[in-house]
Amino acid sequence: MKDNMLTELEKQLEKSLGDFDFAIDWDVRQHRIEVSVVLFAENKLNDVIEDEEGTQSEEKVIEFEDSLVLYADDKETPDELEYLTVIPFNRKKGMAKGDITALANYLAEVLVNGQDDLLDFLNDETIETFELVWDDAAFEEVKKNNNETAMVAYPKY
Template identity: 30%
Template sequence: MADNNLLDYIGDKMDALNFDGDLDINWDKDAHVFELELTMYVDATGDFEVEDQDGQEIVDGEVDYSDAILFYDKTRVNGDDYKDNYLTIFGFDGKKGMPQATLDALFAYLQSLLDAGQNALFDFVDGSSEAETFELTFDQAAFEAELAKQPAKAQTTFIPYPKY
């Protein structure tokens, strides 16, 4: 890929995902962070009571679930301060950016997470799930397995922070 910075690279990877929901990237230039927002949608049929994150009951209509991944500049931000607010967090090395392998592994894993998550949300909303609440869970071991599959060159190739 000819992408030359994190924003473009993440955007291209997002575009390549096969996902019926919404994927958005928010860039806070001052804080040097990116948020990758994931939103899934399912129609509620009225056969099962669902409460949204604000405690409002949805009988018929669209149920949505949102979560996000944080990419942060380790030289400016302590990611541990934010890890409880995100599906997962990834630090990058200032202007140097992130290893291509990390991004490629993330998006390979993200496709399977989104597929499984969408199915689990359908099951939750139609009442066929035993779960009391729905949330996505980032499987660090599955991500690490994807990372191990990445070529050595991608481990040492960095996608830099944008120079805007």
């Protein structure tokens, strides 16, 4: 079977993300591929942690989830505030294999930094908020270093 964006993305994420949990959700109607990632950290101080929705938790292990979305550039742009980042692709051509590899590699970097930031947040009372940080400029740099230009097709139903 020929690789498509979903299979290539899964392969690269498995290679890059190591022990990090992730899930891929394909929204066929909207022509979107959502990648969700989860960070876990021990809440040693038993601090009360409040999420964006105001839900409070004193759990021993904090679970933080975020997601990014790949979307067809001929469709409506997803709300960027709801995602770590939104990345367009061409539905007819798909996405360059190198861009998918770069995405997986950069996401791994974001998660490693995020894990450190989450632990700092839980162990340092002067840090008031935590969120994963996606830097578009840094992602573009990672993409530049990957010259695999072969296109990977958007999946067929």
